[in-house]
Amino acid sequence: MIQQIEASPDEIYDIELEHSLLEANAKLAQENRALLDHHGITAIDVMGAIGSGKTTLITRLVEGLKDQIGVAVFNGDATTSNDADLIASQSVPVVQIATVKGCHLDANLVGKALRKTKLDNLRLIFIENIGNLICPAEFPLGSKARVVVVSVTEGPYMVRKHPHMFLGAQLVVINKIDLAEAMGVSVSELSEDVHRLKPDITVIPTSCKTGAGIDQVNSALLAV
Amino acid sequence: MHELSIASAVVDNILEFVAERSIKRVIAVRLAVGELSHVEEEQLRFCYMAITQETLIRDSALEIDRIPAVVRCHHCDYSGRPKYWEDALSAAPVPTLQCPNCGGAVEPVEGTDCAIKSVRFVSDEPVETVPGSSDFASDPS
Ligand SMILES: Nc1nc2c(ncn2[C@@H]2O[C@H](COP(=O)(O)OP(=O)(O)OP(=O)(O)O)[C@@H](O)[C@H]2O)c(=O)[nH]1
Ligand SMILES: [Mg+2]
Ligand SMILES: [Zn+2]
Numbered sequence A: 001m002i003q004q005i006e007a008s009p010d011e012i013y014d015i016e017l018e019h020s021l022l023e024a025n026a027k028l029a030q031e032n033r034a035l036l037d038h039h040g041i042t043a044i045d046v047m048g049a050i051g052s053g054k055t056t057l058i059t060r061l062v063e064g065l066k067d068q069i070g071v072a073v074f075n076g077d078a079t080t081s082n083d084a085d086l087i088a089s090q091s092v093p094v095v096q097i098a099t100v101k102g103c104h105l106d107a108n109l110v111g112k113a114l115r116k117t118k119l120d121n122l123r124l125i126f127i128e129n130i131g132n133l134i135c136p137a138e139f140p141l142g143s144k145a146r147v148v149v150v151s152v153t154e155g156p157y158m159v160r161k162h163p164h165m166f167l168g169a170q171l172v173v174i175n176k177i178d179l180a181e182a183m184g185v186s187v188s189e190l191s192e193d194v195h196r197l198k199p200d201i202t203v204i205p206t207s208c209k210t211g212a213g214i215d216q217v218n219s220a221l222l223a224v
Numbered sequence B: 001m002h003e004l005s006i007a008s009a010v011v012d013n014i015l016e017f018v019a020e021r022s023i024k025r026v027i028a029v030r031l032a033v034g035e036l037s038h039v040e041e042e043q044l045r046f047c048y049m050a051i052t053q054e055t056l057i058r059d060s061a062l063e064i065d066r067i068p069a070v071v072r073c074h075h076c077d078y079s080g081r082p083k084y085w086e087d088a089l090s091a092a093p094v095p096t097l098q099c100p101n102c103g104g105a106v107e108p109v110e111g112t113d114c115a116i117k118s119v120r121f122v123s124d125e126p127v128e129t130v131p132g133s134s135d136f137a138s139d140p141s
Helices: A023-038 A054-065 A082-088 A107-116 A177-183 A187-197 A214-223 B002-019 B041-052
Strands: A012-020 A042-048 A071-075 A094-096 A124-128 A145-151 A171-175 A202-205 B023-034 B061-067 B070-073 B106-110 B114-123
Touching (some): A012 A023, A012 B002, A023 A107, A042 A054, A042 A214, A054 A071, A054 A124, A054 A214, A145 A214, A171 A214, A202 A214, B002 B023, B002 B041, B002 B114, B023 B041, B041 B061
Parallel strands (some): A071 A124, A145 A171, A171 A202, B023 B061
Antiparallel strands (some): A012 B114
């Protein structure tokens, strides 16, 4: 047993620190953004639940863009390189960012990836965040726009259950609409839920299977 | 779980603070957590406890102040508390970015940060303190 000796009150001190815990990441995100702006590159942060279709969507978007502009993809896969392999089939530069311990990408990791990438001639970088709807909102990466991908297979209450993810987004994609009828999920109700949280946000329904909405997403991203 | 990243940042900062001073024991660490930062208190406490377990500050208490959200509307000049979504399926009503007055889109102006406010500790050497900084619960029972 360790004997505890109580301190007399005059030995107790309170010190104000006022130290932000989000600021360090926010500062690195600003540095990333400055580097991207300098090269005329728009980075798009793609977030969403596991399996919502982030990789498939990025692959489709890249397919429609790569002949017009320079595109690269950063892939934040927690452990494997499956997603990176899939996107690499589009023969655009892919950087895999492994987050062994953390569950989300942060600005430091993205900054490292940026420094490893040949930035000349690039116009757009997609950053696939880790499939996790709860985390990444507090950790900006330096992207110009954040896209949240929800899919109808996550059920009708996805937005109501995870509302905060949408507050920091600039674009919401409702994916897998080819399955909406089979799932009995209303795309317009999901869209209404999003607008209830954030009235001015653009919501685009897509199907990576039929290709519906893909061109619209690309136009929206090129306009940000 | 971003609470883990945040708890780690808290602990790293406090350990650094302790290393730079003659500190015998950290009694409490006080955080200011913004309503719009979406940091979950329970999870944050759990992570803090888990991480401090093996450190010099294992017995310190974590005190959490909630900073309420304030939003501003550029359409109608409203400024104040956000509109809440009462019957969303979250544990508590959800703050939204819809103007309570005109329904337009609002900007958050307060309640987005998550910060270490202050630290209370025992020292055997005099330490310079900021006057009037003692806002800890007087009896952490
Ligand atoms: N029917 C249908 N299936 C889709 C659609 N989009 C993606 N999928 C399928 O959904 C599954 C998951 O897609 P991914 O693109 O790997 O999802 P992800 O969000 O990248 O997943 P993680 O990276 O593991 O979080 C795959 O089997 C895709 O083929 C769609 O629009 N319609
Ligand atoms: Mg993926
Ligand atoms: Zn208004």
